[in-house]
Amino acid sequence: MNAILHAQQLTKHYPGSIALDRVDFTANAGESIAIIGPSGSGKTTLLHCLAGILRPDAGSITLNTPSAPLRLDTLGDAALSRLRREEFGFVFQQGMLLPELTAVENVALALMLNGTDRATSESRGAEWLGALSLAGMEQRRLGELSGGQVQRVAIARAQVTGARVVFADEPTGALDSATSNEVLDVLLRSVAANGRTLLVVTHDPNVAARCQRVVELRDGRIVADSGSALAAPVQPAPATTNFKGAFNV
Amino acid sequence: MSSLSMALRLTPYLARSSGSSLRETGLRDAGLPVLAFGTVTALLLTVAGGSQVFWSWSDDIAGTYQALAVVAMVLLIIPLLTLGASAARLAARRRDDRLASLRLLGADSATVVWMTVIESTVLAAVGALAGAGLYACAAPFLGLIQFRGQAIAGHAWLSVPSILGCILAVCVLAAASAALGLRKVVVTPLGVRTRQTADGAHWVRGLIAAVVVVIGVVAMGMLSSFGAFIVIIAVMGGCFGLALLALNLMGPWILRLRASSQLKRAKRPEQLLAARTVLESPKESWRQVGGVAMTSFVGVFVGVGMSVADTMGPGATDETALLVRDINTGVMITLLGSFLMVACSAGVNQAAAVLDRASTLVALDRVGMPRKLMVAARVKAVMSPLVLVAGISAAAAAVLVLPLTGTVLLTQPVVFLTIGGVFAAGFLLVRLAIAAGTAQIGQVLARPERYASMDS
Structure with missing residues (x-):
């Protein structure tokens, strides 16, 4: 498999504690990886460092792009913001969408930030929403959607730009178990169908069990890594949910 | 218990x-x-x-x-x-x-x-x-x-x-x-x-406001028939109150119309966000800029007052001349207080809005939204309604005082200088206050861990 994201000797301190202690980590293209561990083990810090949100105190992070490898730890704030817009997608626990915008506008905004015109952005946003079973809800405000539907909008926003790596931080943490399964299903299928890499921080063993690879952290170190062996292969998407065919990504 | x-x-x-x-x-x-x-x-x-x-x-x-x-x-x-x-x-x-x-x-x-x-x-x-x-x-x-x-x-x-x-x-x-x-x-x-x-910025507000303005215009047109100076002042004060009422009734409705039109034409992210912010609550947007609308309204009155004072010339009694000068002094002081209040209101509202939405701003920063775009959207969401309502309120004041001043308004350059100065000062103060308020965005994003887990 081709490495898309590679971290070496990643170290991050917080006052009075060490969040990451010389972590080596590689994510391969198309993998779904669950990062698990107890609270304070450093899993969210690892996710934030890999996504260019946090700067490590030491070590390097390399993103392999089609043109050339990029060292995230050496980029400035503006370059990192651009990288996050163009290469990465994010799904947070609470969705973190803009409540004043409609569902389709929230998705389209990600494309508009990259310079795509509004009509095209909204058209592609609507396609994504349709593929995630939100057809007919494009013009609804977030307050008019359920928690699971809001997370679907967030999943669409994370991938509409063609992001090659999707980062998810407890994406089902605020949902009931039935909705959680449903949202996780949508996330895994859409990511797999488009050949994207998924890194998901979770406390939920069910979420971890659905990912191809599980990495466990404890006290800022990786203590277990199931490698690239498939812990639970992602089921192929049913014919009615043709994520890949629906989008030009 | x-x-x-x-x-x-x-x-x-x-x-x-x-x-x-x-x-x-x-x-x-x-x-x-x-x-x-x-x-x-x-x-x-x-x-x-x-x-x-x-x-x-x-x-x-x-x-x-x-x-x-x-x-x-x-x-x-x-x-x-x-x-x-x-x-x-x-x-x-x-x-x-x-x-x-x-x-x-x-x-x-x-x-x-x-x-x-x-x-x-x-x-x-x-x-x-x-x-x-x-x-x-x-x-x-x-x-x-x-x-x-x-x-x-x-x-x-x-x-x-x-x-x-x-x-x-x-x-x-x-x-x-x-x-x-x-x-x-x-x-x-x-x-x-x-x-x-649902924000009740209904068209009926516009209709009621129009009726109120008509009543004011009729009353102002009949000023000379009231005779006593004190009655004239009282009627002017009443018309002033009616105009403010009309502005408050009409303001949210007009802002909603304007924002709807801007939403349809929005091409850039900050335009989309600004229009949606106003549409989210036209009344709230009005409350932020309504003070400047009133100040602009008063500004037009000041200009007209000065032009009236000029035309009184040597024929005016000492007491009347003194009263006119004192009115100008009083209005200028009120303007200053009003501007300060509006600027404070805009600054506090913006800072509060930034803090209230801190977790969402942190999330937007994480997904790569440039900080200057967040600021631009907030500035546009306030300044666009501000320019609109200031223009409308000035026009409303001009309509009311036109029967009183006639051509004086058009022939005295000092009138326009005063009005222009009032508007420029108001815009500048509010813009500075917004800058102070939105400076909170930098502070929020500098310590995102403080806000990341909070619900917006």
Whole structure:
């Protein structure tokens, strides 16, 4: 498999504690990886460092792009913001969408930030929403959607730009178990169908069990890594949910 | 146990446990409400102090001065209520976790309302005391202002009972605003959220406003038939009040129309966000810029007043000339106070909005939205309605005074210079205040871990 994201000797301190202690980590293209561990083990810090949100105190992070490898730890704030817009997608626990915008506008905004015109952005946003079973809800405000539907909008926003790596931080943490399964299903299928890499921080063993690879952290170190062996292969998407065919990504 | 007595017992516990969070989140917790109420009180005491000289007179013309002083006070009431409501909502949001936990433990809705009202009132009292201190510093300078050819001097100082009365009034208004502000917030055992209600910026508002303007125009057209100067002043004051009422009725409706049109034409992200922000609550947008609309309205009156003074020339009596000069002085002081109030309101509202949405801003930063775009959207969401309402209010004032001034308005360049100066100063002050408010975005994004886990 081709490495898309590679971290070496990643170290991050917080006052009075060490969040990451010389972590080596590689994510391969198309993998779904669950990062698990107890609270304070450093899993969210690892996710934030890999996504260019946090700067490590030491070590390097390399993103392999089609043109050339990029060292995230050496980029400035503006370059990192651009990288996050163009290469990465994010799904947070609470969705973190803009409540004043409609569902389709929230998705389209990600494309508009990259310079795509509004009509095209909204058209592609609507396609994504349709593929995630939100057809007919494009013009609804977030307050008019359920928690699971809001997370679907967030999943669409994370991938509409063609992001090659999707980062998810407890994406089902605020949902009931039935909705959680449903949202996780949508996330895994859409990511797999488009050949994207998924890194998901979770406390939920069910979420971890659905990912191809599980990495466990404890006290800022990786203590277990199931490698690239498939812990639970992602089921192929049913014919009615043709994520890949629906989008030009 | 009644809701009030339970609230009285619980509030000190919450206040005590918030000691560390007060230090941690400073501005969000208490600084903004205290700043808002402090400014309101200082301006209120300054205006009250400055105008009390008018009540020391008892001659024929004293009534005119007293009526104008009341108009000046009225101009400050609406921004005062706006600031109070913002502070109250801020107070509820900053307590969201604790209030929700109390609901979970069985506290009823009334207890939570009482607790927020008590807290807002305490913050208002602290702010009002600070504002009184500010007034004490300003009073010596206030005493240098001249009316009827003499400095008001010692009249600038309010008596202690009057100052205490003003502080009490601010606290009462804060409590009322808190109770009203909480109507927009639902505190449930699962958290605090903003109540989603349809914003009633209906076209009927425009219709009522048009009728009010017509009544005003007719009354102004009949001014010469009223005879006595004092009656003319009273009718002008009444028309002024009607125009303000019309502006307040029409404002949210016009903002909604304009934002809808901007939404359709929006091409860039900041245009989309700004239009949606206004559409989210046209009334809220109006409350932020409504003060400047009134100030612009007054600005046109000032320009016209000066042109009228010019035409009086040597034929005017000393007393009338003095009155005209004093009206100009009074209006300029009111303008200054009004601008300061509006700027403070815009700054506090923006800072509160940034802090209220801190977690979403952190999330947007993480997904790569440039900071300057976040600021641009907020600036556009305020400045665009501001320019619109200032233009409309100036036009409304011009329509009202045109029958009185006729061609004077068109032939005196000083009129346009004054109006232009008033508008430019207003825009600049509000723009600076927005810049100060949105500076919070930088502070929020500099310490995202503080806000990342909070619900927006």
